[in-house]
Amino acid sequence: MAKEFTDDDNDIQVWAESEADTIETAREELDAAGVEMSDEEIRDHIEVIPSPNRIKSGADGVFDARRRRGGIRTAQDLIEDGMDVGLGTGSTTAWAVAEVGRMIRHGELEDVRGVATSLQSHELAKEAGIPLVNLDAVTELDVTIDGADQYSEDEPTVIKGGGGAHAREKVVDAMADRLVIATDEEKATDPLDFPVPVEVMPDAREVVSKDIREVGGEPELRMAVKKDGPVFTANGNLVLDVDFGGLDDTAGTARDLEKIPGILEHGIFLDMVDTVYLGTEDDVDVLEF
Ligand SMILES: O=C(CO)[C@H](O)[C@H](O)COP(=O)(O)O
Secondary structure (H helix, E strand, C coil), rough: EEEEEEEHHCCCCEEEHHHHHHHHHHHHHHHHHCCCCHHHHHCCCCECCHHHHHHCCHHHHHHHHHHHHHHHHHHHHHHHCCCEEECCCCCHHHHHHHHHHHHHHCCCCCEEEECCHHHHHHHHHHHHHECCCCCCCCCCCEEEECCCEHHHCCCCCCCCCCCCHHHHHHHHHHHHHHHEEEEEHHCCCCCCCCEEEECCHHHHHHHHHHHHHCCCCEEEECCCCCCEECCCCCCCEEEEEECCCCCCCCHHHHHHCCCCCCCECCCCCCCCCCEEEECCCCCCCEECC
């Protein structure tokens, strides 16, 4: 995961993928500003941050100030000593994961254990120093912080799966006493109309596509970036992004998808959300359901 150097006194903030590169870049900025600092002091100002190279929205998503603010505040407000915490996937949640790690390393949190919703959150949590527990070792969590591709201001439902991790995310989100979505103000839409990600068995793709069309959806096979062919999930399945042209009946659409054999999981997280933390231009708003 990436590293960031911050020196508020001299208004310097730089990041790089490795600690060595971060120190080098920080050194250049400090020299240009005429500030003397040893490598050891520079290291004291370095924190683990989400790597834009490992997150689908890249630097635009990770360094969106609203997402960063929303993710960090969610962790600070909600995570307490002794909690078992579900760690979500995506750029906003990544800031929450990084912040939990920072609080643990700085002695602000104790006895916290994390359960990852994806390889992405597992890697970040490991790097950030959060003790991890396998999903098969727990059946309940105190809280899960997860992201969303779209949320509603009217119903406790979100669409997830833009990162293709929604099957595991739904399990970890459902295990939590409290599901908190960390996101930004731009993702609110009513009715929800984000194409619903559907994880499907590879061989069943054609028949599932036919069944989806019969219930009013238009499926599109998700293609990989930097690889020929489609995306495969962590479970070895394909993803169909299904355009329903707006979900006027979210529960009905979720039920329709659940009846189709060959679908492992869909991205409608119906009536699951307790709280939404949304980063705004200069603050964080909280919605309770
Ligand atoms: O559901 C997800 C992954 O499957 C993510 O939570 C969702 O895509 C939001 O990510 P981001 O905060 O980067 O926009």
